[in-house]
Amino acid sequence: MLKLGSIAGFFLVGSIAIYGVSRLNSTPANRSTDPRKTEDLPSEADRSQDIDAATQIAGQINFFADTTHPGLNDEQQYRKGIGDMARVQVSRMIKKDQARNFPTIVIGRQGLKKCKDTPNSAGTYNPKCQELLVAFDTYLRYDYPIEVLYVLAHEYAHHLVEISLGSTSVSGLDNELTADCFAGYMAGYWNSQGKLTQNELNQVSDVMQAVAKVTSLDSTTTHVDEGQRKGAFFAGYERAGGKVVQQYQNFCKTLDRILKL
Ligand SMILES: [Zn+2]
Numbered sequence: 001m002l003k004l005g006s007i008a009g010f011f012l013v014g015s016i017a018i019y020g021v022s023r024l025n026s027t028p029a030n031r032s033t034d035p036r037k038t039e040d041l042p043s044e045a046d047r048s049q050d051i052d053a054a055t056q057i058a059g060q061i062n063f064f065a066d067t068t069h070p071g072l073n074d075e076q077q078y079r080k081g082i083g084d085m086a087r088v089q090v091s092r093m094i095k096k097d098q099a100r101n102f103p104t105i106v107i108g109r110q111g112l113k114k115c116k117d118t119p120n121s122a123g124t125y126n127p128k129c130q131e132l133l134v135a136f137d138t139y140l141r142y143d144y145p146i147e148v149l150y151v152l153a154h155e156y157a158h159h160l161v162e163i164s165l166g167s168t169s170v171s172g173l174d175n176e177l178t179a180d181c182f183a184g185y186m187a188g189y190w191n192s193q194g195k196l197t198q199n200e201l202n203q204v205s206d207v208m209q210a211v212a213k214v215t216s217l218d219s220t221t222t223h224v225d226e227g228q229r230k231g232a233f234f235a236g237y238e239r240a241g242g243k244v245v246q247q248y249q250n251f252c253k254t255l256d257r258i259l260k261l
Pocket of ligand 1: 154155158175176179
């Protein structure tokens with residue numbers, strides 16, 4: 001789960017030059033000159049083998065529009081983003097027999113959720129039902145669809161931890177930092193594909209600033225250093241660009257036990 005606190009100041013996602021001009025539902029930029037392409041996610045040519053994965057998880061996404069948050073009702077954006085997460089799972093999962101074990105995803109409000117949760121945060125992952133929920137309620141700090149995508153990626157990572165290692169085999173702090181590493185990785189991936197606008201990257205910065213100010217993690221009372229979550233997110237972001245920064249060594253080692261990045 002994920003709590004969002006109050007924003008204080010502005011957090012830059014590294015000092016990376018941002019060139020993104022399109023959104024997640026836009027055509028990726030031409031990557032023919034990208035030296036990282038062999039390290040990247042499957043190319044369009046490889047994509048056909050993942051189409052069924054995207055189709056499968058699409059059938060497990062339940063979206064319930066919330067009229068009190070019209071700015072967040074961007075279902076197609078969320079479906080595209082979750083499809084990318086599923087592709088990462090299929091192509092990078094170390095535990096191969098779990099590579100297509102996708103979560104059920106509920107966005108907006110609980111609706112027909114299998115397991116009823118009592119969310120005290122913007123996002124919830126229920127390992128019993130392997131179901132995650134992002135509710136458009138008072139716990140979301142902004143009306144940014146990118147904030148919902150961040151929370152979706154964070155919760156999706158809790159699912160990957162659960163089916164790879166078992167949630168109880170890692171500490172609460174490790175689980176949370178791993179989730180932020182993965183959310184950063186997805187943000188870095190989207191940016192590398194030219195799928196985020198400068199405005200959206202600024203919004204991600206807002207969100208991470210808010211997250212970093214939270215002093216307790218989810219359902220635990222673990223105190224987390226303000227820099228840790230930002231560091232984890234930043235490290236994941238850089239990893240998507242092929243760089244292993246020091247914060248990755250500090251906060252993201254568990255991600256390497258789950259995904260071959
Ligand atoms: Zn969490």
